[in-house]
Amino acid sequence: xxxxxxxxxxxxxxxxxxxxxxxxxxxxxxxxxxxxxxxxxxxxxxxxxxxxxxxxxxxxxxxxxxxxxxxxxxxxxxxxxxxxxxxxxxxxxxxxxxxxxxxxxxxxxxxxxxxxxxxxxxxxxxxxxxxxxxxxxxxxxxxxxxxxxxxxxxxxxxxxxxxxxxxxxxxxxxxxxxxxxxxxxxxxxxxxxxxxxxxxxxxxxxxxxxxxxxxxxxxxxxxxxxxxxxxxxxxxx
Amino acid sequence: xxxxxxxxxxxxxxxxxxxxxxxxxxxxxxxxxxxxxxxxxxxxxxxxxxxxxxxxxxxxxxxxxxxxxxxxxxxxxxxxxxxxxxxxxxxxxxxxxxxxxxxxxxxxxxxxxxxxxxxxxxxxxxxxxxxxxxxxxxxxxxxxxxxxxxxxxxxxxxxxxxxxxxxxxxxxxxxxxxxxxxxxxxxxxxxxxxxxxxxxxxxxxx
Numbered sequence: 001x002x003x004x005x006x007x008x009x010x011x012x013x014x015x016x017x018x019x020x021x022x023x024x025x026x027x028x029x030x031x032x033x034x035x036x037x038x039x040x041x042x043x044x045x046x047x048x049x050x051x052x053x054x055x056x057x058x059x060x061x062x063x064x065x066x067x068x069x070x071x072x073x074x075x076x077x078x079x080x081x082x083x084x085x086x087x088x089x090x091x092x093x094x095x096x097x098x099x100x101x102x103x104x105x106x107x108x109x110x111x112x113x114x115x116x117x118x119x120x121x122x123x124x125x126x127x128x129x130x131x132x133x134x135x136x137x138x139x140x141x142x143x144x145x146x147x148x149x150x151x152x153x154x155x156x157x158x159x160x161x162x163x164x165x166x167x168x169x170x171x172x173x174x175x176x177x178x179x180x181x182x183x184x185x186x187x188x189x190x191x192x193x194x195x196x197x198x199x200x201x202x203x204x205x206x207x208x209x210x211x212x213x214x215x216x217x218x219x220x221x222x223x224x225x226x227x228x229x230x231x232x233x234x235x236x237x
Numbered sequence: 238x239x240x241x242x243x244x245x246x247x248x249x250x251x252x253x254x255x256x257x258x259x260x261x262x263x264x265x266x267x268x269x270x271x272x273x274x275x276x277x278x279x280x281x282x283x284x285x286x287x288x289x290x291x292x293x294x295x296x297x298x299x300x301x302x303x304x305x306x307x308x309x310x311x312x313x314x315x316x317x318x319x320x321x322x323x324x325x326x327x328x329x330x331x332x333x334x335x336x337x338x339x340x341x342x343x344x345x346x347x348x349x350x351x352x353x354x355x356x357x358x359x360x361x362x363x364x365x366x367x368x369x370x371x372x373x374x375x376x377x378x379x380x381x382x383x384x385x386x387x388x389x390x391x392x393x394x395x396x397x398x399x400x401x402x403x404x405x406x407x408x409x410x411x412x413x414x415x416x417x418x419x420x421x422x423x424x425x426x427x428x429x430x431x432x433x434x435x436x437x438x439x440x441x442x443x
Binding site: 234 | 262284365
């Protein structure tokens with residue numbers, strides 16, 4: 001079992017982050033009164049579609065190589081997410097703090113002032129938010145649907161934002177200052193202090209079909225959008 | 238009290254009934270195969286859970302279970318059997334001899350034939366995702382035959398289990414013939430002309 005990272009250049013060429021959590025239920029159809037009982041189990045997995053913009057130059061070869069190394073459905077592909085719409089840090093402090101409403105002077109000074117522009121007696125101000133990825137405050141057992149994170153980015157993640165732990169992807173259902181209820185239930189147990197990735201979370205996926213990556217080897221397709229269907233993978237060793 | 242509730246822990250009976258009455262019921266199906274080497278406990282959940290009755294962990298390797306049998310019963314089902322379809326563990330595929338290992342496992346009937354098999358259900362609280370009450374049995378039996386087929390790039394194991402009633406020596410196809418009767422009671426000639434009669438004999442019940 002090998003884990004193949006999607007090259008950054010290809011990741012940037014993605015059009016969207018078309019991932020959805022999907023499970024199957026069973027039912028015997030509606031009764032005479034029109035009501036129906038549905039049986040379901042926690043069998044939800046992430047299904048995804050990668051839509052890559054046209055590729056040029058050595059990106060074409062990189063894409064082809066990913067397919068060869070994936071060996072159909074044998075090996076796993078690690079996909080990063082950009083998590084647009086929630087607070088994330090991509091390495092650019094100016095962008096990060098500007099998005100949070102800090103002025104260029106505050107960013108340059110490294111602290112913010114009171115609303116009237118005054119600062120503390122020791123010539124400092126309020127510390128700017130931490131850019132590091134949040135961590136787990138307590139151990140969390142597998143199957144859990146809530147956890148507590150410490151760190152600005154996690155405490156302010158909005159509903160619908162996604163995060164990853166151990167390359168498993170989760171989505172925020174509710175966030176009360178870092179107490180997060182999420183879906184799907186935690187795939188594997190996690191320990192206090194473990195990093196919870198909100199900035200570029202990742203997920204390990206398997207191709208939906210053996211020949212899914214073949215689209216990257218078809219002549220002439222590089223100048224059009226290429227689409228690959230993937231499904232969440234659970235193996236980690 | 239209905240038999241189903243009797244098997245549930247008293248403090249959770251009301252919650253079990255409440256869950257069963259809902260329009261959307263979270264329930265998992267679990268399969269226990271008591272292989273001699275290691276008991277296999279699977280479920281149709283993708284995250285393992287621990288049941289409240291035995292404390293067993295179910296679900297590890299749930300992807301192994303690729304096909305469930307249709308459960309049937311009734312007066313015309315004298316020797317019901319179930320056929321389960323199992324995939325093979327992924328870590329086997331990495332071994333060069335996995336095909337030979339698989340055939341060896343199927344050939345070693347002592348490892349499974351006559352050993353316990355059970356299909357259970359378990360209710361879950363939809364909010365917490367935690368099990369509620371005890372597992373309840375859909376079907377209990379013993380493992381019998383196992384075979385393996387090798388479609389391209391993989392393998393499927395077919396495992397037949399039989400209910401305990403199937404082991405009581407009931408006649409083949411559920412018909413009691415003259416020879417069946419002679420085997421059990423050598424001096425009994427009661428069914429001597431059943432075959433010639435060519436029709437189903439209903440024993441008198443006065």
